[in-house]
Amino acid sequence: MILIDYPEKSQWQELLKRPVMNTESLFGTVQGIIDRVKAGGDEAVLQYEMQFDKVSLSALAVSSEEFDEAENLIDEELKAAIRLAAGNISAFHAAQRFVGKKVETQPGVTCWQKAVPIEKVGLYIPGGTAPLFSTVLMLAVPACIAGCREIVLCTPPGKDGKVHPAVLFAARVAGVQRVFKAGGVQAIAAMAYGTESIPKVYKIFGPGNQYVTAAKQLVSLRDVAIDMPAGPSEVEVLADVTANPVFVAADLLSQAEHGVDSQAVLITTSKELQQAVKDEVERQLDLLPRKEIAARSLANSKLIVVKDMEEAVEMTNAYAPEHLIVETENYMAVAEQIVNAGSVFLGTLTPESAGDYASGTNHTLPTNGYAKAYSGVSLDSFIRKMTFQEIKPEGLCKIGPAIEVMAANESLDGHKNAVSVRLDAVRRDK
Amino acid sequence: MILIDYPEKSQWQELLKRPVMNTESLFGTVQGIIDRVKAGGDEAVLQYEMQFDKVSLSALAVSSEEFDEAENLIDEELKAAIRLAAGNISAFHAAQRFVGKKVETQPGVTCWQKAVPIEKVGLYIPGGTAPLFSTVLMLAVPACIAGCREIVLCTPPGKDGKVHPAVLFAARVAGVQRVFKAGGVQAIAAMAYGTESIPKVYKIFGPGNQYVTAAKQLVSLRDVAIDMPAGPSEVEVLADVTANPVFVAADLLSQAEHGVDSQAVLITTSKELQQAVKDEVERQLDLLPRKEIAARSLANSKLIVVKDMEEAVEMTNAYAPEHLIVETENYMAVAEQIVNAGSVFLGTLTPESAGDYASGTNHTLPTNGYAKAYSGVSLDSFIRKMTFQEIKPEGLCKIGPAIEVMAANESLDGHKNAVSVRLDAVRRDK
Numbered sequence: 001m002i003l004i005d006y007p008e009k010s011q012w013q014e015l016l017k018r019p020v021m022n023t024e025s026l027f028g029t030v031q032g033i034i035d036r037v038k039a040g041g042d043e044a045v046l047q048y049e050m051q052f053d054k055v056s057l058s059a060l061a062v063s064s065e066e067f068d069e070a071e072n073l074i075d076e077e078l079k080a081a082i083r084l085a086a087g088n089i090s091a092f093h094a095a096q097r098f099v100g101k102k103v104e105t106q107p108g109v110t111c112w113q114k115a116v117p118i119e120k121v122g123l124y125i126p127g128g129t130a131p132l133f134s135t136v137l138m139l140a141v142p143a144c145i146a147g148c149r150e151i152v153l154c155t156p157p158g159k160d161g162k163v164h165p166a167v168l169f170a171a172r173v174a175g176v177q178r179v180f181k182a183g184g185v186q187a188i189a190a191m192a193y194g195t196e197s198i199p200k201v202y203k204i205f206g207p208g209n210q211y212v213t214a215a216k217q218l219v220s221l222r223d224v225a226i227d228m229p230a231g232p233s234e235v236e237v238l239a240d241v242t243a244n245p246v247f248v249a250a251d252l253l254s255q256a257e258h259g260v261d262s263q264a265v266l267i268t269t270s271k272e273l274q275q276a277v278k279d280e281v282e283r284q285l286d287l288l289p290r291k292e293i294a295a296r297s298l299a300n301s302k303l304i305v306v307k308d309m310e311e312a313v314e315m316t317n318a319y320a321p322e323h324l325i326v327e328t329e330n331y332m333a334v335a336e337q338i339v340n341a342g343s344v345f346l347g348t349l350t351p352e353s354a355g356d357y358a359s360g361t362n363h364t365l366p367t368n369g370y371a372k373a374y375s376g377v378s379l380d381s382f383i384r385k386m387t388f389q390e391i392k393p394e395g396l397c398k399i400g401p402a403i404e405v406m407a408a409n410e411s412l413d414g415h416k417n418a419v420s421v422r423l424d425a426v427r428r429d430k
Numbered sequence: 431m432i433l434i435d436y437p438e439k440s441q442w443q444e445l446l447k448r449p450v451m452n453t454e455s456l457f458g459t460v461q462g463i464i465d466r467v468k469a470g471g472d473e474a475v476l477q478y479e480m481q482f483d484k485v486s487l488s489a490l491a492v493s494s495e496e497f498d499e500a501e502n503l504i505d506e507e508l509k510a511a512i513r514l515a516a517g518n519i520s521a522f523h524a525a526q527r528f529v530g531k532k533v534e535t536q537p538g539v540t541c542w543q544k545a546v547p548i549e550k551v552g553l554y555i556p557g558g559t560a561p562l563f564s565t566v567l568m569l570a571v572p573a574c575i576a577g578c579r580e581i582v583l584c585t586p587p588g589k590d591g592k593v594h595p596a597v598l599f600a601a602r603v604a605g606v607q608r609v610f611k612a613g614g615v616q617a618i619a620a621m622a623y624g625t626e627s628i629p630k631v632y633k634i635f636g637p638g639n640q641y642v643t644a645a646k647q648l649v650s651l652r653d654v655a656i657d658m659p660a661g662p663s664e665v666e667v668l669a670d671v672t673a674n675p676v677f678v679a680a681d682l683l684s685q686a687e688h689g690v691d692s693q694a695v696l697i698t699t700s701k702e703l704q705q706a707v708k709d710e711v712e713r714q715l716d717l718l719p720r721k722e723i724a725a726r727s728l729a730n731s732k733l734i735v736v737k738d739m740e741e742a743v744e745m746t747n748a749y750a751p752e753h754l755i756v757e758t759e760n761y762m763a764v765a766e767q768i769v770n771a772g773s774v775f776l777g778t779l780t781p782e783s784a785g786d787y788a789s790g791t792n793h794t795l796p797t798n799g800y801a802k803a804y805s806g807v808s809l810d811s812f813i814r815k816m817t818f819q820e821i822k823p824e825g826l827c828k829i830g831p832a833i834e835v836m837a838a839n840e841s842l843d844g845h846k847n848a849v850s851v852r853l854d855a856v857r858r859d860k
Contacts, residue, residue: 024651078839081832088535088829095533096543103525105518105790113526116769118803130841166839202803217651221454222659225803229652244855250848257844289843335818339546346820349856351848354821357833360535361817373548373632373655375814384805387791388765390776391784399518402511403787409508409596411560413719414687418680418781425674426779 001278004304005271015302016319018368019261021231023214030185030214037189042196048186053127053156055181060197062163062179067172070165078166085358086137086173092360093142096379108395113385117147118225120199121382122191123176124206127156127183131164132207134356138363138377139205140174146382151176152191152199156183184208188215192224203227205364205377227377231368234263235352236321236341238312238334239277241270243327244348248273249280251325251351256297257290265319266303267312274303313337320371323352342371393426431708434734435701445732446749448798449691451661453644460615460644467619472626478616483557483586485611490627492593492609497602500595508596515788516567516603522790523572526809538825543815547577548655550629551812552621553606554636557586557613561594562637564786568793568807569635570604576812581606582621582629586613614638618645622654633657635794635807657807661798664693665782666751666771668742668764669707671700673757674778678703679710681755681781686727687720695749696733697742704733743767750801753782772801823856 007015037044042060049055071079100113123139125132136153143151153176157163163181171179180198182190188208194200203225204216213230220226235255237248252264268274281298285291306312313334316324320340328334331346338344342365343355355361364377391399400423407416437445467474472490479487530543553569555562566583573581583606587593593611601609610628612620618638624630633655634646643660650656665685667678682694698704711728715721736742743764746754750770758764761776768774772795773785785791794807821829830853837846 021652077835081835084829084832085836088539091535092533092541095531101525103522103790105521109518109784109789111522111790113808119769120802132840134836134840221647222451225800246851247848247855250844250851254842254844254848257842284847288847289841294844338816339549341816343817343819346818349823349826349852350819350821351852353833353837353845353848354539354826354829355817355819356845357836358829359539359819359821359825360533360541361819370655371814371816372550373814376817378543378815378817380810380815384801384803385808385810386768386771386801387773387785387806387808388776389773389780389785389789389791391780391789393779395789396779396784399514399784399788402514403783405507405511406515406564406787407783410562410564411719412684412687414680414684414724415783415786417714417718418677418684418783421676421680422779422781425677 001281001298001301001303003274003278004302006305006307012315012318015304018231018263021210021368023210023217026211026214027218030211031218033185034189034215034218037186037195038193045182045186045190045195049182053183055157055159055161057157057161057181060180060182062168062181066162067168070168071172073165074169079169082133082137082170082173085134086141088358088360089137089141090145093145093379098383098385100385106395106398108392109389109399111387111389113387115383115385117149117383118203119148120150120201121148122201122204123151123153124187124204124208124212125153125155125167126208126212131166133164133166133170134363135207136167136170137174140171140176142362142377142379143382144175146379148382150199150201151178152201153179154182154187154191154198155179157181185211185215188212188219192219205381207364227364227381228366228374229368229370232261232263233258234321234367235323235325236265236267236316236319237325237327238316239266239268239273240309240328241273242329243273245273245276245280247348247351248277248327249284252277252281252301253284253288253294254351254353256294256301257288260293260296262297264297264301265321267315268305269309269312271305274305278303309334316341320369322365322367322371325350325352340372342366342376396422396426431711431728431731431733433704433708434732436735436737442745442748445734448661448693451640451798453640453647456641456644457648460641461648463615464619464645464648467616467625468623475612475616475620475625479612483613485587485589485591487587487591487611490610490612492598492611496592497598500598501602503595504599509599512563512567512600512603515564516571518788518790519567519571520575523575523809528813528815536825536828538822539819539829541817541819543817545813545815547579547813548633549578550580550631551578552631552634553581553583554617554634554638554642555583555585555597556638556642561596563594563596563600564793565637566597566600567604570601570606572792572807572809573812574605576809578812580629580631581608582631583609584612584617584621584628585609587611615641615645618642618649622649635811637794657794657811658796658804659800662691662693663688664751664797665753665755666695666697666746666749667755667757668746669696669698669703670739670758671703672759673703675703675706675710677778677781678707678757679714682707682711682731683714683718683724684781684783686724686731687718690723690726692727694727694731695751697745698735699739699742701735704735708733739764746771750799752795752797752801755780755782770802772796772806826852826856
């Protein structure tokens with residue numbers, strides 16, 4: 001860990017810099033795989049599953065027998081936990097339903113928005129050592145609440161050709177039936193263009209390694225929407241002297257264990273806390289199974305002391321962390337001043353883990369400073385807002401002449417004429 | 431115009447195909463310009479203004495004297511029209527303000543969303559023959575309502591080194607003070623990375639030619655968000671035998687005059703209307719100043735007759751038009767079934783022009799079928815929704831054990847531990 005005391009503002013930018021992601025350098029390779037899947041369909045996906053996931057599959061779709069089998073393999077404690085989490089995620093996202101109101105901008109001119117679900121969405125769940133069934137819930141629950149008609153989930157199978165049972169169980173709890181054994185670039189390409197087995201979707205969600213990210217970026221240039229650009233996960237703890245160093249250390253470690261490029265930052269007004277957290281991190285690190293990963297990530301982790309809470313808030317907004325834990329006195333007042341963060345955890349009893357799993361908020365959040373421009377995944381991510389308008393004779397008389405003037409001044413006489421022919425008719429009718 | 435009668439469903443995809451946009455082929459050239467601006471700042475922008483816009487500028491920023499001068503150059507009729515439009519756009523977008531509600535997902539677990547403005551946004555307004563002051567209103571009014579702290583507008587100057595006065599007047603009416611004389615790729619690059627004069631922003635909005643689109647795509651891969659992918663503008667009129675062919679023809683022509691690649695499509699249940707619209711388009715075309723552009727666009731325009739309203743709606747949802755005008759009996763019932771469109775105009779007196787200029791809805795909308803996955807620009811485009819959560823002892827006891835189970839099953843013991851240390855403390859306090 002790197003201890004930094006009272007840095008000058010001129011140093012902030014350098015201090016808060018993330019590791020550079022360069023997915024563009026992968027574009028050539030990744031586009032090649034995408035093109036092969038686009039042309040070859042299932043056969044190409046099966047071949048890449050052999051090549052990359054080292055598994056020979058007879059079919060891509062997970063059968064209902066496999067779903068049943070998975071349910072039998074999961075113990076009741078985990079099932080109950082998944083159900084509890086799904087219930088909370090459902091409660092929070094259902095409360096986000098949008099109901100548009102009609103606005104009469106002028107008498108006889110009525111405009112409104114209406115939320116409609118994206119009809120077809122694709123969810124990507126990475127494989128690897130840890131089965132991310134929590135991410136299944138975070139994507140599938142809001143997709144179901146939004147009312148998406150077709151929800152497709154792709155995830156790489158293990159070497160035994162099976163999808164991890166917890167992933168299947170979470171999919172079923174959330175309400176997703178169509179799960180396919182496909183990972184990496186080939187999965188993204190399959191959902192973007194469709195294959196014999198895997199339906200084409202309109203928007204693709206979910207985390208992944210840099211190849212998956214590159215694939216999402218490439219298909220989003222023209223053919224399909226994506227949730228957001230992805231980068232390594234990150235947490236900032238904003239704490240004062242009242243914070244509990246045991247909790248803060250645990251929070252930093254929970255981020256550090258994600259991967260060697262994870263970012264864990266402490267910004268504090270207390271030199272004393274900084275030292276206590278450092279000692280405590282070292283103590284707790286030793287107890288973690290993933291301590292090697294965490295240690296490598298922590299090597300770049302910064303514990304920064306600043307002069308007061310105002311500066312701490314300013315630095316936080318400049319950093320724009322994916323996750324922000326505020327462990328200070330009057331944390332509500334501090335939270336009011338935060339404008340750049342993905343998800344904010346308030347008080348001593350609100351660890352990031354709560355939002356990662358079970359409190360109800362979404363854990364798919366903007367990393368890499370993207371919180372300055374992007375929101376995390378929410379119900380909004382699965383809908384579109386269409387606008388509608390209806391104009392009555394009175395309204396046309398009110399705004400028609402202004403439209404004619406503006407259109408003429410933009411040299412768009414056809415636009416003007418579409419109003420003029422109607423105004424003529426309305427005036428004739430009078 | 432191409433008349434198509436009762437096409438088979440198998441033909442729809444081919445029939446509704448848009449011209450392929452291939453911005454990727456421009457990426458090399460465009461990236462070169464971006465890199466030069468990133469490295470050279472103002473000097474590079476000035477040089478490109480000389481090269482591409484054929485203008486030698488002494489400064490990029492529009493001065494307050496130039497704003498004043500512009501105001502004096504605009505006649506009162508246009509000023510009044512712009513003010514009326516701004517008022518309606520403001521009324522509609524102000525009604526979109528988001529107020530999050532707190533949700534107690536479990537006793538002691540409270541989660542909520544909060545809308546915060548994107549602090550710095552950049553608006554791009556293309557130059558060319560027609561000054562798009564209406565687009566200034568469509569982007570700047572919601573940016574101001576959202577509360578964006580820094581709003582930057584770039585637009586190419588004329589050969590006299592001046593920005594069109596109507597663009598400056600609209601910017602001032604909307605509340606934008608920082609306007610810069612920069613067009614094309616250099617403008618997008620300047621807003622993405624900042625120059626001495628032009629501030630770096632977090633999200634870039636606005637239409638443009640294929641070079642501008644390519645530039646927005648490239649900077650969005652890593653450095654800045656963009657509003658949405660852009661393509662040629664398009665309208666569909668969905669009409670039955672009750673529609674007025676004069677109005678329908680005027681609507682198709684208002685789209686066709688935009689550019690040679692604009693799409694104007696009629697889907698109707700009436701063979702009679704199809705013929706009447708064809709005749710009427712030919713008659714009205716002759717009266718338009720931009721008839722050459724419109725005629726070239728209309729050469730690809732399709733007037734399609736289908737067997738009934740159900741099929742008309744299905745074809746419309748498959749096409750997902752940017753603009754949809756519904757001129758039918760019971761248009762409200764028809765509108766209820768539309769799920770893929772950017773903006774919908776209902777009834778005989780609601781031309782697309784109304785939404786293009788002055789009814790209050792936004793005219794920055796998803797083209798190219800993107801309406802299946804994207805919304806048009808709205809107040810949402812200028813905000814982010816951050817999530818917050820606060821957990822009390824009761825809540826931690828309720829969800830903590832589930833988090834521990836889930837984290838352990840994802841092999842993330844650090845995540846588990848962040849809860850365990852807190853649960854221990856809560857249990858000790860009891």
